[in-house]
Amino acid sequence: MTVPAVANGSGHTASSSTASSSQNDAGHHAAAFQGFSTKAIHIGSEPNPATGAVIPPISLSSTFAQDGIGNHKGYEYSRSGNPNRDSFERAVAALENGTRGLAFSSGSAVTATILNSMPAGSHVVSVNDVYGGTYRYFTKVATASQGITTSFVQMDGAKDEVKERVNQAIRKETSLVWIETPTNPTLRVIDVPLIVSLVRSHPLASPDVKIVVDNTFMSPWFQNPLDLGADLVMHSVTKYLNGHSDVVMGIAALNDDEWADRLAFLQNSIGAVPSPFDSWLALRGLKTLSLRMKAHGESALAIAQYLDSHPAIETVIYPGLPSHPGHEVARRQVTKRARSAHTASTESGAFPYGGMVSFRLKVDPSDDAPADKVLSSLRIFTLAESLGGVESLIELPSKMTHGSVALEDRIRLGIGHNLIRVSVGLEETSDLIEDLRQALAAAGL
Template identity: 60%
Template sequence: MVQDIVAEASNGHAAAANGHANGNGHANGNGKAAPAYGFSTRAIHVGSEPDEGTQAVIPAISLSTTYKQDGVGGIKAYEYSRSANPNRDGFERALASLEGGKHGLAFASGSATTATILASLAPGSHVLSVNDVYGGTYRYFTKVASTMQNVVTDFAELGGEREEVEATLKSKLTAQTKLVWLETPTNPTLRLIDIRLVAEVVKAVAPQAALVVDSTFLSPWYQNPLALGADIVVHSITKYINGHSDVVMGAAVTNDEAWAQKLRFLQNSIGAVPSAFDSWLALRGLKTLPLRLRAHGESALAVAEHLAQHPAVAEVIYPGLPSHPSHALARTQVAPRAAPKADSGAFAYGGMVSFRLRSNPKDERPAKAFLKKLRVFTLAESLGGVESLIELPSLMTHASVSDEDREKLGVEHNLVRVSVGLEDIEDLIADLDHGLEGLQLA
């Protein structure tokens, strides 16, 4: 049965201990090559093996907080649900398989994932972060890690030409640098960072530093940072991986044994873990990830191409468009399964689109008027759900970023961020046109 083979090939606590592989065709504990099952097959079967007792195809939700032991000191797989839970374990194995990683760790939120990784650092450590980072991550670096942990974070522009990136990294990395933190695409300006390049320089200049990549905007379908040189990939599971706007959750995946042990210890010690029900829901959402992300990407590309021709729009930011400054990098960094078939031209590259209204960036009124007229798009923070969401980063997701830093990054009152959902594309385009109609622009 495919479930048996994929279960044998998947990673996990027991499988990893026995030398089993991660579902990508590596040898199993018996020295035999496990079949290299595809992404969709693993998304459906890894972590969802039929229950040994009932043979239920879908795992039950294990709400128990504690587990019977065979004897004093005879702990087996589970003892207490903060330490491990069958539903969380299944989700962790599935996500790790899709990222090509050995170890998956789930947390109560994306922010809890960030906090747990930062908690691993000793006082006096240095973090180098891309400057265009999620507002919550920026807040943690600047308002929590700096003041409560004595961990200093520098922010730097890490996009652009190779020589510029190399020079920036070499000038910022020190002997105390323990983490280099990237988002690609960045939030909300959708700039791309060359993961291979950054990994190469970090390993040469500061080998003690781990490269962390927040890949939330693309999910494992479009991008696998571990294959590009990252040490840890993190996700807000709340977004595309769960995909239904009904779970708050985060995760980290790594192939590094030392980091896996460290994070597993902190996961249990700090206790910022997801519930069994949230883990069950996230695993359910993961099963349709390939189908959803294809559709998100196709619709986002259609929205981007339409907005690019609209007279009320000054600029459309979408890496799949040839007009994007890092379009060539998008082509080389995208996972092979999602790579464009043509050698040139636009292609689907995630479901996020940002654009600038042809209005005064210091004036919030045109954007507010536009957003108020929308009927299909929902004005809300977050992203990655089946429904289309839209927001004004300057006053919503990035309000915690200083005015000065937002201006440097181009996150001003005319920048709108869109999470393109799975509604009919004709309805989405008509809704945007209705919102843009008659705006008082510069």
């Protein structure tokens, strides 16, 4: 199908990602695509006009023929725009209630491109408990290449304290506010509308300050940050959006056409774009996102409740539990569809909130031996970094995903050697609980 092209100033054009169009080539009206799963299955997967194929073909061509100079069918060169990438971008933009989507070769490439769209010498306000790779880019790359400085701020907790900390952090040169919610790996819940209101009303803040939310842990099924006031939502597609641990990708979705054009220019100029095959695989994974997220959430809640009752566990961190300090904010920010999809009734008020669970063993946080024994005794959980796949993964953040975070920052954030992070997969919940039980027992806990 032909897509509109946006000039990116490089001699190429990049396809414009739109969440909807008045009518596609197969005659399906986008207005009919209201439900989440309907959008995930149909947007970007319109029947091929040449063959009628209901699954888009993989377009591996690196270049595209022109009928005349500048007279093409929406694509010129695959770095600048590719049919498979365009399909995936449109689908994710629709699920995030955005108008533009831009896919990249990794989540880290999304982060890098967003930072590259900021003026040199800018200031960033970031949540302090941020993904280790993001922390590394802010502190080791952006500061050296662009002179960008970052203030890491605790954005959860009592409302008045959050206001004070965020207000103190914002400067006149602040150009970007970076939020993860829930955070990685301690699952702190950030009140996005509160942060947005603080930034927009701050006397020093420019009206051009951009607010980004990393929505990787939640996926669009559980949370839509653009609806909460964010300017841009990003994902490591590698995780839940693709969902099968066989793709490394990232994506951004937004409604700001001017900023989207700037990001599209950088997407093409830097060239950190996903392959057509990865884009095809990710679109395939997206079709089952709602089913997978429901199952991830239900199982994660059951596992969190089991761990909460285990005598060897000091703390269970899961925002769906009433014991979590951000429980009420989580309840307010989770989508209505996710709340209504919960099948079990609990008197406690617990509800599924994504598939990530963290917990602390009741041991010395400076001693990694107990956690090592637990992790090496598991039979179903796989010891590995990453998350969001169909298989359950488990890891020790202090020595794995957050090893790049400075020791003093890890201590301040509570990322000791007793903190374990779990990505709950789609195996039978009872098998996963039994695996955790026997591993804790094998460790003498």
